């Protein structure tokens with residue numbers, strides 16, 4: 001009987017989604033007669049220790065995953081459950097993505113104080129978000145809105161909606177759904193108005209590349225359409241050298257199931273915008289090769305000046 005130690009951050013969302021993954025893995029193991037048991041180990045990351053600072057100011061990349069990856073490499077844990085959108089483009093030597101399970105809702109959600117949609121927010125309303133991607137798209141659609149930074153875990157951001165006099169805040173729908181707070185959502189923002197972060201709503205189960213037992217179990221947990229979509233989005237991200245702290249968004253989905261020997265058709269939309277929303281570059285295309293599709297959309301945006309926008313933001 002193998003005991004699999006699963007590492008996770010200790011936020012309410014991280015613990016909830018790790019618990020949900022472990023329950024599903026237990027069922028899978030039972031169905032396939034794989035003898036194992038699970039133990040959850042909480043790990044505090046740099047991102048959790050500096051929740052009061054805007055992430056883009058502290059060099060965001062991998063803030064929520066580094067310590068967890070070290071624990072994997074050191075053998076202190078055997079598997080880690082991450083939010084895909086927190087994953088840096090490159091994994092450390094020796095670690096691999098063991099599974100990408102079925103995606104939750106990828107959209108951003110608006111949580112307001114009594115307004116039922118983005119259009120209903122009054123002129124000049126104050127919206128809390130520290131995401132440059134959300135700010136850019138919100139300002140593009142509603143230049144009159146005022147945007148201020150709000151950080152912290154989901155629970156503390158919801159509290160700040162009341163305490164700091166915001167008219168609305170924006171959060172990923174997936175996180176709210178997972179912790180059972182979907183009742184707090186006032187409106188879902190369609191990708192036409194707000195493209196989600198790369199990988200938003202998806203999870204990434206990371207493990208050691210040499211751990212055949214875990215890889216075998218996780219292989220049964222992969223959801224292929226989600227994995228293909230995430231590969232296309234991350235190829236877009238990689239080409240633009242983006243992290244989650246730049247005004248860049250993308251969303252891919254399978255738009256036509258595979259027929260015969262052909263791979264399914266994916267449709268990917270990507271955006272890069274200035275933080276004030278004045279410039280908004282957006283392109284869409286379909287294809288069967290996720291990496292090629294991601295690079296194609298990135299190249300289309302680069303041809304329109306995306307790299308200049310990103311370089312200015314990084315400065």
Ligand SMILES: NCc1[nH]cc(CCC(=O)O)c1CC(=O)O
Nearest residue numbers: 083085171172174175200201202
């Ligand atoms: N950047 C923090 C983060 N990382 C993952 C989620 C939850 C949504 C998801 O799993 O994609 C959130 C919170 C948010 O953006 O509202």
